[in-house]
Amino acid sequence: MLRSVLSGALGATAAYYFDPVMGRGRRTRLRDQAAARVRRAGRFMGKKARYQVGKAKGVLHRVTDFGRRGDLDNETMIQKIRSEALGPAGLSGSDIDIEVDLGTGEVILHGNVGDHAVWEDVTRRITALEGVRSVRQASNSSVF
Numbered sequence: 001m002l003r004s005v006l007s008g009a010l011g012a013t014a015a016y017y018f019d020p021v022m023g024r025g026r027r028t029r030l031r032d033q034a035a036a037r038v039r040r041a042g043r044f045m046g047k048k049a050r051y052q053v054g055k056a057k058g059v060l061h062r063v064t065d066f067g068r069r070g071d072l073d074n075e076t077m078i079q080k081i082r083s084e085a086l087g088p089a090g091l092s093g094s095d096i097d098i099e100v101d102l103g104t105g106e107v108i109l110h111g112n113v114g115d116h117a118v119w120e121d122v123t124r125r126i127t128a129l130e131g132v133r134s135v136r137q138a139s140n141s142s143v144f
Contacts, residue, residue: 074100085125105133
């Protein structure tokens, strides 16, 4: 019984795709749909592979750079302070000059800050950065 049903289904499928009038278009559409599915599956697998490569690079970066600060110089630290502390506080590099001593971990800020709350925010942000032990204001600077 099962053999008869399968044979009938196979015969109907063959008749559907090899019909002299409409069969060519049906075969073409079937071929195009199958190719599209293969392309979609390839893109999906490519995305998954790129994601896994990115995760592996992140793990490798964390493992190999753990606790390393040797490549951090004064200019890099100044840029980091500008981008992570001054920018979010609404200050620009022209408002405050920054002096960094990586040996002692001290940051000295030169310039005028318009508000004590902004000064506290900037100080908190700078102190949170890795490698900074203290932040002080230069004697010729003011907070008003």
